[in-house]
Amino acid sequence: MNPDIVRDILDKHSQEGNGLISILEDIQARFSYLPEEALKMVAEAKNIPLVDIYGVATFYKAFSLVPRGKHLICACLGTACHVREGPIIVKEFESQLGIKAGETTPDKEFTLETVACLGACALGPIVVVDGHYFSNVGQTEVRGIIEKAAEGFETADLEQDYHIFPVEASCPKCNHSLMDPSRIIDDYPSIRVTASFGRNHGWLTISSMYGSYKVFSEYEIPKETVVHFFCPHCHAELKGATNCVLCGAPMIPMIVSGGGMIQICSRKGCKNHMLDLSGVNL
Amino acid sequence: MITLTINGLDVQVEEGTTLLEAARHLGFPIPTLCHMDGLTPYGACRLCVVEIGEGPGAKMVSSCTFPVQEGLKVRTASERVLKARRMIIELMLSVCPQSKTIQDLASKFGVRQQRFRQEFKDCILCGLCVRMCEEQMMAKAIGFRGRGESRSIGTPFDIETDVCRRCGGCMFVCPVCELRCTYNEPEKAICGGCANLVPPCVEKDQFDDMMCYMEPCVACEITKD
Ligand code: SF4
């Protein structure tokens, strides 16, 4: 663990006047877990007893006190997924990976975790691997999911994967559809927004296939740039309250037709995105 | 000053007093487990339930955390309260059947059966130790960790902590970590044997020197004489 990184995070948050949870979230995003040393530094800087910070860190499932593997497999065991045989899926993952839920494989490749409801109950049992949602997972598909995760999702084949599905997005401010039928990506109308970074201000289209990462834009966006997104209709900035758990950049919320919310990371090159069908996370 | 009625008696107490304090002031006993004078009320064990209000709108509240209200009608020992209390004791007894404090409560309130699986846990999560450590010992060495089923008490990372001053305050207040009277069968350890007037110690002389905190223990008094 590099103490300077923790110090930077603490500085950033003390300027923004943020509370404990946001600090812990950032530390977790950088190290993939909450190192003991880091918690001690937070305790000292914020003048909170260590035992209270430890209580918070152990209370929330999102925090981990042990290093996680390269790939995070999260199987849902919420009520709906439970009755749709979620436990069998978890058992299958456990036996395939040779670890118990909550553990990490010795080669530090996979961490298996269970969560209680991801808000997509109708599609259960749900498994999320590195931010990719798999719905209606059956026991026989487990092996394939693990293999796909190991080789990385960028190379995963679009056509054959029916877990990658199209969404229809609209602006969370004016509710105007963001779909652009004149520009087809992955055989579907793309999502069109206005993107701005530095002095550049122009259109940007994203594949509407949930799970695809195809993006085209008027101006070449350098890697790692955090882009501001605007609605092309009402010109409001699309900005949510949450930050990317992987890189810390703001998440961009869009409404999905049929109810719910999709969030994508605003940093070029960061592949984090999430679908929240209950739509409470603005 | 606030006027309220407890078990039909009018009482005047200062604002901010809890129902428990008011009732005890009048001499009505209310059993407590997670309450201790000098520590902030926490409301974990629910043993101190009382009934407030009247008719179908009557509510059960924990008296140790409920502040007095003008004109409130309180019953500390209604049928409903006693029933709830017995259930609470039975449930606590199933978690920590070896706890002397809980055994005594069971005996006192006539809980003579255990319908739930006994867990023999070493903590009932009353939070007394945490509050003792923080509020009286000014140490904040221990606290709650986790949640739900895996909630537990301990130090951060389960390692010795240098803020603990080893005062023993936490163990002193703990209702669970004391010796118990298990008779000779741990799974049947409701120490109500003596209250049933068939004192087991009389028949089993190997229990003569047993350390027992039971009050009143008929059997022990008999054997001593
Ligand atoms: S012994 Fe340590 S943990 Fe227990 S009350 Fe004292 S300071 Fe707190």
Ligand code: SF4
């Ligand atoms: S250790 Fe004892 S005092 Fe502390 S919460 Fe558990 S039962 Fe209560």
Ligand code: SF4
């Ligand atoms: S009679 Fe006394 S020693 Fe025997 S079980 Fe009861 S309390 Fe314990």
Ligand code: FES
């Ligand atoms: S129960 Fe699995 S998503 Fe709700």
Ligand code: FES
């Ligand atoms: S004494 Fe009131 S809830 Fe425990």
